[in-house]
Amino acid sequence: MRGHLYGHQCHSLTPAYLNALGGREAACRRYCQVRLELDEGAHAGLAYWQGQQHWVEVCVRTAYTAEYNTIRPQLVANTGGGISLKTLLNVAAAMAGAADFKTGRNSRLTIATLVERTGLGERTIQRARETLKLLRVATEVLRGRLRRRGERFGSHRFQDRGRGWASVWALHPRKPVDNTRIVVDGSIQMAPHPRRGQFCIPSSRREVLTTKRSVDKRAASRRKESKADLEKADAIRKGLLLASKWLRNPRTPVWARRHTPRGWAPALAEPAAHGWTAADLNDAIDAWSKATRMAPDPKHPIAFMRWLMKQQDLAFAPHVLAQIAADQEKVERERQAAAFEAERGRYASAAAEDSPGRQAARFVARRAADSARIRKTQASARENETSPVWITHLSDRGKR
Template sequence: MNDASHGSACPPDGLPAAHRDTATLLTHRYYGSSALLRRRGTARTTPESIRRAGGECFDRLPRIVLEIEPVAAIPCWRGRARKWVHETVPTAYRSRYDSHVRPAMPGNPVSLKSVMAVAEARASFADHRTGRNCRPTNDRLAEITGLSIRTVQRASTALRLLGVATEVMRGRQRSRDERFASWRVGDRGRGWASVWALHDCRFRSLSPHPEGSSFNLFNSCKKSLTTTNRRKSAGRSAASRRPRPDNRALLLANRWIADPQTPAWARRYRTGGPWAAVLTTVAQHGWTPRDLNQLLTDWVGTGHWIPESPYKPIGLLGKIIASHGNPAERPAALDEAREQAELLAVRQRIDAQIQNRETQRRAREAGRAALQGPGHQAARAILDEIARRRKGRGSGAGATP
């Protein structure tokens, strides 16, 4: 087929005069479904799998699909999925992200890596010749790409804003009749996924520069960002920046959260950053997680009460530390000193036992060596001679009649 558009928004040349008005209507940009114009379709059953033209793999289709209403001028890609993923999408991202996506999604950035991962996953569900009829769910895309559902949603929005994808029909919940019809064919889905069309970029430039040229297609805002001459106060409307937490306080907070003796309410914040401001003073005096836990124990022992889930745990800890008074007095210092003294006494007792055992071993070796001396040998010879005489005397008395 010579025309790679497959009936897209690009009408063929040389149409008769009678059909030029129709062709003019078909050349307008198609933006798909919207909140004001919601497109619907007809649910029809389909085989569980349909073999592609090549015959080596299968398209993933549900048991029942929603056929959308016929819409004119749905765009498509002019090539294959690989070209669209690795050429069209990165080029559109580098050239139009700052101008088309960033202003429309303030505070919700998405990286090129995430956009390409979602684009590759969507391309695997689309028609391979046209790029249309792409209808995976966000959960399915998140499972394939390993990203969160919110990241998948941001990447899909970025594809639409970059002009390389069009949401033909918005997703919606199934009606009561549609749910009964889908359950009869074994489909337990409760909604219809959005139908997308993946196509070439609809923002065409007159003289695009190729990749690797001397023209910078992507201007990062970080190149012009500087804070060397920033004012300390930007006025009432500007938010003040948080000071960087002390490294020792941050280390103490992280160790305290990871300590098994720490109460469960202290793990409400998974990082030690929120606790660092409260623990800055005590961290400078060398406090440990044991000191904090002992401080909580002493607080309860003095008649106070700590709920299982405090309303403001950071404020509660700050109040307890303030009531302690002198941060130079560590709560667990006496216990640690007592344990060190007990450990030292145990080690001294073990050393004394080892020395006593060594002394006894040396005495046994000296006694064994003395048994082989000349005095012991002479005494053994005399005893052997006495035994021999007694034996000979006893044998002679027995032989007399």
């Protein structure tokens, strides 16, 4: 029998004890099986699926495309939000992998197991399962519950430390809508519309599904409640973009990569709003390190960057200050060049080459040069007169 572990343990029971338990089948359920068995008729009215891939890619995808906009108000009321097609298909594939291969029934996975296999959150898993029920492609035939005292003891005998039973799901093609009509005195009784009354005509499906983006690629919408929420979301988006560029920069410290861009987004939202760049963040860190003569290695990087940004004048980012200094230097160079050109123009507009003033200036220059040459010659003569003369040879007579 399905569900037996280590063989049939009920074979070792005495006949009297078997009778006390209510027969061999009851004893087998208690001592040999560690799973909840469904009552007869639990799957009544549920069709078999045509395979795991067909159910995920055809049944679920088609039902989402056709009816998601219709069921979304009820989904938001039940779970607090919507869900995208990609996320729904991820959860559906995990549930289909645990179902019976031929029938699509007995899919028994806990929320913790689905979280582990899909990488999504618990609320997202609950929202996805609720969506499958509203789309009428899955039915929860047995709701999970905690195990009773006797069931826990029986499970422990088989090294099963579970505290509860997972829900049992049946995965099937989309069930048709119940179009049963109630006729009273020859007239059909129509159910009133839940919101707008009895004679409201719903909007065309073509109008609902005709959007700029495909429904397959369009995620669930999140309506912002106020202008402050819109501004906060835009600031977080800018912070996320700045964090992504900063973490890709080679100058970024290693400790900054302990967190993802999504984790850095709130801390960098305000610098991003003032136009800071990845190079500005690294320049601020280098300036702090040079001022304190310490290499930063914070235990909490996000808290450190929040504190460091509070010490900065966010209105004047480092690249803005560098641009201001470059502009001032350029203006100073242009001023000096203009003054030089003005001076050259002044000299260019002076007297002619053969003017009396220029002739007098050349005469004075020649006389000064002659005077300097005469002084140099006289100084050299005086030095030669005062210096001693050494006799380096004798006459032939003196040698004899």
